[in-house]
Amino acid sequence: MSISIRDLDKHFGSFHALKNASLEIADGELVALLGPSGSGKTTLLRSIAGLEAPDSGQILFRGADATESRPQDRAVGFVFQHYALFRHMTVFENIAFGLRVRPKKTRPPEEEIRATVTELLKLVQLEWIADRHPDQLSGGQRQRVALARALAPKPGFLLLDEPFGALDTKVRKELRRWLRQLHDELGMTSLFVTHDQEEALELADKVVVMMDGRVEQVGTPEDVYDNPVSASVYQFLGDVNLFHGRVAEGSFLHQPHAPDESTQATAFARPHELEVDRYLISDQSVPAVLLHSYALGPKVRLELRRTDGGGLVEAEITRDRHRELSLVAGDAVWITPKHLRIFGPDVGGSI
Amino acid sequence: MNRHPQDPPLLRAVAIAIALGFLGLVVIVPLVSVFAQAFSKGVGPWWAAVSHPDTLAAVRMTLIAALGSVPLNTAFGISAAWLVTKHRFPGRRLLLSLIDLPFSVSPVISGLVFILLFGAQGWFGPWLQEHDLKIVFAWPGMILATAFVTFPFVARELIPLMEEMGTRDEEAAVMLGAGGWDTFRRVTLPGIRWGLLYGVILCNARAMGEFGAVSVVSGHIRGETNTLPLHAEILYNEYDFTGAFAVASLLTLLAAATVVAKLQLERKLSR
């Protein structure tokens, strides 16, 4: 295993940031640390880099214990959200920095440094700005320089802290794609932190969902999206509708105001997993009235209020279906979940 | 939380030692010595020096110079700040530099210019003599010189403050029908009152402590045209060290009060 994290625990004053987090990352993987703010993902990343010292636990790089070593000695490439470029140096000097500060013994000769930097500039497609200063560059360019700079001293693996957080949407999307390509080319083990689930699902080989200082779930993007291991993971990874009710004999009964607490359960369904009709279809159908609808690209989003007291529901249907139904605000409809997920100690999985 | 990487303990120790040593030598020791010298012969002689009629006259003159110059410069400062931060016009940058001008002029020259205008050989010299009016070597000249030297203080304090506050609030007030004075009084003033107070305090401290400019303009007529700093100089030159430092201690207390006021106001300003 390339990176091994065992029972990492960290407090900031009274705030418990990491609660015995453990994780294994294999060689060459592109892994996303995904979670809401406060989930501990940045703390975990910074601990791996050596920028935070954990209260307890171990960090191993290829089997060797790195928990006590300084950031300088960990041979880790790090890319910050706000680039952290050295403003008084040119792009060239920034990238060369990691090589130039090596002690005399291990320092490569100047021509070699120049060659390495030029190569990296080509890799990030920025050869033509080698002599510029960071404040003359755009956000996207700065981030690419930051990446080149991190790669120059040939680190063991790459850590990125919300690398695209400071950029606007279009640049973000481009750089995302570009990062994936770069990773495929270089094959370096990389770990990046993000709170954007779309980004994690699009880019990563493996997604690590963190909540509240703990590692909630580890899996492929499909895994994590389709088979969430808990309600909080499910809710974080996309829009969700809640259905309150009871579980009896393996089936779910919609009871928005269920009096009996012992078998109470909450079921979840995504907007696109709901069927909308003018008529009752099954015993799972619930009545609702259409409040508002709006087009979202090729789909149509419907905002509905359940007329059995169950609250608001959001459904997503295709444009064709919407045309078929010819819905207007105020219409009475029936919602039938095609797929319901229930989380709990005695009931797991979907119905 | 200081998240910067830690410095090696050796560097820390050396830096702290140098910083404390330097500050101690340059600032703390002189401060302490003012009071040590002032009270070197006990409280009695200190009080005698402080309550001496010449000293009291110097206090009066200092107050006149301050009262004559500070309110005028405050009014100017507010006016300049309003003009420069709420309006855009050609020559605005030039005006800003001109306001800063007295800041870069040597105090002695600040006094010289008035001698050249109102002295016996000055432009208006003959005219003044004719009408038996005295400006230099009298209190009007002191006020003018003090005003010149302290000219930018209130403006310099208000301008960055008001620049940061922007014009939005005032525009809202105007659209609701408020006139100029009302807008200023009810909308701008509450926001700038601590900055204004600090500017006035600073202006006043400088006015009361000014030496070079008033030295040139005063003629050093004891009991009549001496401010506290000039009085201290005279006593010092006469080897009355206790007296000189007694007066100096008063001025140092004023400086200390100014610094304390700044501390308090900074807390208010940063909220």
Add this chain to the structure above:
Amino acid sequence: MKRTLPGFRFTLFITVGWLVLLVGIPLAGLFLRAASLPLRELVGILLDERTLSAFRVSFGTAAMAAAINAIFGPVVAWTLVRYRIPGHRILDALIDIPFALPTAVAGITLTTLYAETGWIGSLLAPLGVRVSYTQLGIVVALVFVGLPFVVRTVQPVLEDFPAETEEAAALLGASRWQTLFRVVLPALLPAITTGALLSFARCVGEYGSVVFIAGNMPNETEILPLLIITRLEQYQYTEATAIAAVMLLVSFALLLLGNRFQARLAGKVSR
């Protein structure tokens, strides 16, 4: 052009009016007077041996003091910002003392301190080091005067310095010392230079703090402001005016330079 906010004409009138009256006319008077001199006479005054050495003394000591402050100032700023040592609030306030303290008080205090019988002077005498009545004394006084300029310019830059930049350097393999000298110090250089420039500009025209400790020997420890006063007292208005005019031109040039540096600095910091 219709202005949204009121008060333009009014404040323009007051601002420009007061500016012209108090600053414009006196300064214009000085320059006109200097300009009315035949060129040969002007040059003669300026190239006079005594004048030249006063220029050398004033500018030389100011430069030396600025250099000293440029070295120690950042260390003080660093200690205050990075190491929250106990009492750092008070130390921080103390930095404003040279700014708020009347120059005459500083003058007599420093003279007494460094006199051969003074607290510090007596320690230096056996080492053969004389401070009072030498150029060294002038430098000592100017270091006091110029201290706040460098510290207060460097402090905000240090306070806003992102921790991530230092973390990045560490992660790239730089030792703490390498980070400090290759990454932090170069980033502080513009602020240090600006502060040193402002300190220099202030010290060139300084009078009150210097005139007591200098001894004022012509051609040796006579500063320009004192020379101007001496000429005035001897009713040599022309000489005084000529020297003052040149000093002013230099001050204005320094002011413009300093402002431009500060603006560039502010632009850099805000990005």
